[in-house]
Amino acid sequence: MSISIILFHNNLRLHDNAALTAARETGGVVLPVFILDENLGRPLGAASRWWLHHSLACLDESLREIGSPLTLLRGDALKCLKALVDETGASQIFLHHGYDAGVQLFEEDLNHWAVECDVQVHRFGGHVLFPPEVIRTKQGKPYTVFSPYWRECLNHPERGSPLSAPTELRAPNKAPNSLALEELDLLPKGVDWTGGLADSFVPGEKSALKGLTDFMSEGLLGYKAQRDRPDMVQATSRMSPHLRFGEISPRAIWTHVHHAMDANPALQTDGDHFLREIGWRDFSYHLLHHFPTLPRDPLRPAFAKFPWREDDFSSLAAWQKGMTGFPIVDAGMRQLWQTGWMHNRVRMIVASFLVKELLIHWHEGEAWFWDTLIDADPASNTASWQWVAGCGADAAPYFRIFNPVLQGEKFDPEGTYVRDYVPELRELPKKFVHHPWDAPADVLESAGLRLGETYPNPIVDRKLARARALEAFEQIKAQK
Template identity: 50%
Template sequence: MSADTGAPVLLWFRRDLRLADNPALAAAIDTGRPVVPVYVRDDEDAGDRAPGGASRWWLHGSLKALADDLASRGSRLILRSGKAADVLDDLLQETGATSVFWNRRYEPWATARDEAIKTSLKERGIAAKSFNAALIREPWEIQTKDGGPYKVFTPFWKALRGLGDPDRPEPAPDRIPAPDALPKTENLDDWKLPPEKPDWAGGLRHTWTPGEKGAQEQLASFVDEAVMAYDDKRNFPGTDGTSRLSPHLHFGEIGPRQVWHAAIAAGMSATGQPMPKGVETFLSEIAWREFSYHLLYHFPTIPKEPLRPEFADFDWKDDAEGLKAWQEGRTGYPIVDAGMRELWATGWMHNRVRMIVASFLVKDLLVHWRDGEAWFWDTLVDADLANNTASWQWVAGSGADAAPYFRVFNPVLQGEKFDPDGTYVRRWVPELKDLSGKAVHAPWTAQPLELKEAGIALGRDYPEPIVDHAVARKRALERYQRMKDGND
């Protein structure tokens, strides 16, 4: 199918790798002109943060799925490498396009780059339009009574909820008008995004299905089976109680409006009464994602600097061995090691466990939160600058709405509370699978006979704890207090 009703529109895909609920795509089709979809692999696209290995693996699968979806609708995804501004200029000349449409991103370097591109295009008579595909509300739409940004989640959530439900998402188009001739494209395989030697992505392939179809299937499964019990089960990593939509949301294979309305529909169809608690709690988790982007937009230095300035003086510890043990899941604390091994195997970690492992790194080991965030950036399939930064700073106590500095998660008690049967630990730390009861969360407390019957020699089959939590907690509180005293 071709369209000859005017000069084409360049549709610049970025973190919106879907056809449904894609306002830039819908607007391009509404012009009645041919549409040229393009994805640009721009080395400057992440500022000074190149995508991590897990993200590159996911991107390959997501782009392949998008290309297939476009082809089924009479179009084709054009892949190009280079600086986005230069690539768009080349395509404007090659296609005769007079418009460029895209959906917004909110990282500080992306907003600066996009504004420069938009200004340059408009100066040359090229229509440049951007849209919101990634958020329920734009960061500038939610303000305090004083007109400033929020720094505390609860009033932010109330303000967001007070604006009502977002617009309903639009379905994917049946056909996408294409010009008579499309420009040349690079080959996705030539980009070599997945790992090759060694190929460590087997666990990722087994766990995930990148692409819009995979996202829709995951959403449908969650709202059908888990959203009503979300409030009760979301903190227990041994159960299937979370949505696991975060990587799909990060790459824009599904949008928050779609997730929001699907959750509400599930709640309403189930009861016909006021929104069930599980659904409302899940909506608030979507709002946490919004809050993270709100913070990144209004405080663009937070990927590198503490939001609370006094934390610039905190006395972090240089502990390369501790960091490495944490990364490899051999700290001697089973719930921590289980989380880190799940991350390495699947590119994902349960949210409750993310908080536990982060607290262990920054408070038990006193390793800078930026070192933990960097490891998550490389290993998470949902590695997201806004979410990662806000979450790590929250745990460290240096961010918005932060956990009090004196809140130091006890990894043993956290394991006993949220993995009471040891299901999660036994799955990811199988050398402990034969330990019974609470000993699975603190194997050093087991009697010698218990350890022998379970086939465990501490220090050989499973490490001794690399720190004493009680001692480490006291050390952390002393350093936090010194920082606090020094800033009074």
């Protein structure tokens, strides 16, 4: 009987998993495998490692339910696979295609080796809705502006229906050697800082599917108007970590949303807008695929000479800890630290603050997000940082500098979000919650707030910072 390996990577699900379905359809033994290769692409950040640990536990549980548990290996992915093929006599390998540089190199090496060893390799899509290699301008070039990109995507034929999860897999008579999940060392050693993450999110496919159903019934209506409100917890789907690890397929989301819109035309505008956001995720992969140096190099070459400030790390550290003295920035950075996630509007505000007000290189912010976000994504994180920094595709113009006070007042009008994450400001009246430095002494006193002691004074003078940022921008404009 034939033995097939299904290699899990960023597709930690049973539903709509083309590689798994195809492996099962061979009719032979199916061996589900996950290999942790720390050198395959960028090493995962600490929050992502926590997520991955729990996601693998869920995947293993689901696979056991249908008959063939997950084999866990650690080390050089190709060497591990070769050894596994030798051990089991597997003749076919099924996997999903990845887009980051490390994974693509692995796929190339795998193909070369497989040809030599007479092992068949089958690769499938599914991580994005619209494969980046398919979407092109009329001139055959990649898109660098989102709106025409998305219009072109929507012209593309139907994606087909999501595949059902298999209900049964044939396991080998003798299970191959596998590590225990703990042996992957994904959880933090020493102090366990993950309590806030576990309180806020439940990793795994079942949680992803439930989260989507809940959002469809409670959050989709009104999404377009409310998605910028960090104080409204249900206003966005919080699907990002599930999508990041492939616990849900974008195609399943697409199909659910379309069914909901067909059943209830009142959802049309919100549904379209929600899918457009999923489109931004696809667009990030489009950029990463066509511009593989995206994680390092600015898409606008002039920005390579941008005069970033050499920081003594004190303002970077204040930003990381949520101690800048700007309430909405601090709330966002503390939400990130406590829960491993941050609302999109606030991501834009804190990122803009770092690269414009503090004039610190976007690489620093991107690296911090990479380490602390549970949804840290090789494409969306870098593309979004480049977007905010003004050096990316279709970027926010550099001279447009978010005002954290006005942004706070507009998108957190009651100050609920700030009060949730910055308890020092909890007693401040709404009028001053986004700019405590303007509060009269008696108001500060009755709120129990001593600026510079219980909560920091602003670490920059915004007027000067703005002038400094614009001057820096003028310098690269002049060079251009």
